[in-house]
Amino acid sequence: MIKHILTSILCIATVISFSQEKIKVVSSASIFQDMAKNIGGDKITSMSIVPIGRDPHTYTPKPSDVELVSSADLILINGLTFEGWITELIENSGTKAKIILITEGVEPIISQKYRNASDPHAWMDAINGVKYVYNISAGLASIDPDNALFYADNGVKYNAEIKNAHNYIKNQIATIPIEQRILITSHDAFQYYGRAYDITLNAIMGISTESEAQSKDVQRVINIIKEKKVPAVFIESTINPKMLQQIANDTGVKIGGELYADSLGDEDSEASTYLKLLTHNTDVIVNALAGTSIKSTKIDGDNTSNNLWIYFGLGAVMLLSLLFLVVKINN
Ligand SMILES: [Zn+2]
Incomplete structure (x- = not known):
């Protein structure tokens, strides 16, 4: 009897939990989808319009995105010119969802290149x-x-x-000698990162990937690499690496690794969450910018000591030959 009652209670509880509608949260991009998942837990379903690995700046919404937005309860947008296409998408969908500007309260960086344009990549500062x-x-x-x-x-x-990640980044970037703290990327997505963690930025493209890089921008970056003896440049997961690879070939610097700025990586990647994205980027940057210099200094040091031994050996051989010659003449 008790067993029957317990089974019935369990069935009712299951029906109730399934019938409780989860809050449907739709984010413009995967980084915000992950943030929402961490906050909403099992009370929400968290979805992203732009798929992982795609570029949110140049994204063109699909008919299924209209449906997704139309069925949402809450829509999370970054603003600051990040997802310019979303206003039209929201209008076309006729959605009743509440729309939240998640950069509210952030101090925006104004683009140096485009007048009146704000840099959207605020999440790069933890x-x-x-x-x-x-x-x-x-x-x-x-x-x-x-x-x-x-x-x-x-x-x-x-x-x-997130605050732990912030402290980690701060401490790690501080290990790069100040004159080597120059981060060269495809597009200008690291200005907030640079402002927060004290590293200078240079990119071929601007804060958006919509306009193509000009040859003068490529030349500017090449000049900086040569002048400052920058050891590495960095490709990005959402951008074709061709141009940066060309610059690396022309200048002889290495590709320091792949950074994630506008999208998370796949589930099995090193940047599958916002927290992992922050720390992974930092590890890649520190390995390439601090590591190279420490290594090359060490190798140079080893060479110096090796050379000393060679000179010492040569000197000894010459001295012995001279002694041998003197003894032979005397005889
Ligand atoms: Zn971007």
Whole structure:
């Protein structure tokens, strides 16, 4: 009898949990989708419009994206000219979803190249990431007040991890000698990173990938590589590496590795989450910019000591030959 009652209770509980609709959160890009997943947990389904590995600057929405946006409860957008196509997509979808600008409260960097254009890549500074998390958890609480505490609690825990990542990046970048802290990438996605972690940036393309690189931009980057003796340049996961590879060939510098700026990597990649993206990028940068110099100095040092031994050996042979000659003449 008790067994029957327990089974019935279990069945009812299962039906209730399945019938409870999850909040449908649609983000413009995969980085924000991951942030929302960390805050919303099992209370939400978190989806991204731009698939992993695709470039959000130049994305063209598909008919299925109209459906996705139309069925959303909450839409998360970065703004600051990141996903210019989204306003039209939202209008066309007729969605009733609440729209949250997740960069609210972030101090934007204004582009030096394009007048009145803000740099969208604010998430590359982990402390801005903390602001994103506050905005997302407040957005979730506003449409699902019953679970407001749950979202706030998850946000606080997640932000503690993001702050740890921030300290890690700061300490790691500080190990690169100041004159070697020059980061050369395909597009200008690391200005917030540079401002927060004290590294100078240079890119072939601007803050958006919409306009193609000019030959004067390529020349500017080549000049910097030669003048500052930059040891490595970095390709990006969402951008064709051809031009940067050409620059690397022409100048003889190496490709320091692949960085993730506008998209997460695949599930089995080193940058499958926002937190991993931050620390992976940092490890790649530090390995290429600090590592090379330490290695080459070490090799140079070894060569010097090897040379000393060769001179010593040659001197000894000459001295012995001279002694042999003197003894022979005397005889
Ligand atoms: Zn970008």
